[in-house]
Amino acid sequence: MKDITQLDPVALRTLAVAVRLGTFEAAARELHVTPSAVSQRIKALETRMGRVLLHRVKPLEPTEAGLVLVRLATQTELLEREAVAELVEESDAGGTSCTSVPIAVNADALYGWFVDALADVQSRHRVVFEVVREDHTRTAERLRRGEVMAAITGEPRPVPGCRVVRLGRLRYAAVATREFHAAHFADGVGSATLAEAPIVAFDRTDSLQHDFVRRVTRRHLAPPVTYLPSVREFDRAIRVGMGWGLLPESDVTGELASGDLVELVPGRRSEVALYWQHWRLGSALVGELTEAVVYAARRWMAT
Structure with missing residues (x-):
């Protein structure tokens, strides 16, 4: 059996960026390396895992094994950024980059109340958001594929590795x-x-x-x-x-x-029942985001 502990964090991030952007060329531009280097890093990761991680089509499609590692890479990056933010003095915080949180949201929530929750969290953290607008019947799939960390969805059953909070109807x-x-x-x-x-x-x-x-x-x-x-x-x-x-x-x-x-x-x-699903992480940021989303949603749905 292959020893797959101590996975290369650079290769993991390269895989996640390639999946998010869809091509080796786009990933190379973001990572400031050559497309060949991107390909070699992912190939080395596949060799270590003993599994194919990407379907080489356009846009790139992760395999089931690839999705697991994309989630791992994104979760690791979030936790690393939170740790750095705790260690950096507030006076030096201007030099630290923002944490980016991808979220899938249905249109009515996005235009009705969701931005209020984001603004509340951003007022207290160095964070930016990549919001993907999607129908509430399809947002859970984005979460399942590791494309987002959290989603507003009509799906009450938790996506594997996620926690569900009921928002209301x-x-x-x-x-x-x-x-x-x-x-x-x-x-x-x-x-x-x-x-x-x-x-x-x-x-x-x-x-x-x-x-x-x-x-x-x-x-x-x-x-x-x-x-x-x-x-x-x-x-x-x-x-x-x-x-x-x-x-x-x-x-x-x-x-x-x-x-x-x-x-x-x-x-x-x-009536449409809505739920907030997010990855199970020991993340203070995700915890505060959840609190803000639940508060904003229940306040808006009660009016």
Whole structure:
């Protein structure tokens, strides 16, 4: 059996950078070495492990074994930076680099409250964030692949090596303008009208509207869809009558009361349970980030 203790930290970091950037050339530029050196470091690591760690395609794809080592490299770098930050005098902190924390977040959380949590943590630590926007049904996969350290997800089961904290539920109302409702649902909301009335969706991974249709009709329908991958434009499109869609309940209470917006099926709300998953690390930074995320999420969802 191969002795795989005392892995080369330089090779581990090289592997992680290559996976993150997708090519040996991009990794070489960041690491200030040649692409050949990047390739040789990873090959040496593969020889030591006795396993293939990368599929040499574009972009580079880690194998299952490669994902394990990418997570190890990222976790090690985080803990090293925290240790250095504790040892460096505050007066000398200007010369230390910031810790970078990659996180996967769904759009509604990102535009609603998540930045408040990041700002709170950044006010107390030398840290920057790389936020990846992804649907809540897909963020756990980013975590599983080692691309991020933490994620807001709809997945309650912990990704291996991760801890789960329940954040709460987002409630959505299916709404349209008064004019759109009159034009498309004068005969009621059912299979025939929902199959023809245009909807607005965030992108092709946004299943909220189609899930609502299935719950109401118990059928898989294919209405015409306008995709707008921006929370502001998505919201605006519904309010100017381009289609119907699901908006956070807290955002539409006043307009439903005034009649400017009409609920397709009164009282039929959709709920999305959200969870915060993060790597299990002895990291004070991750611990404080978790506290800030939980506080901001529960405060926002309660309003």
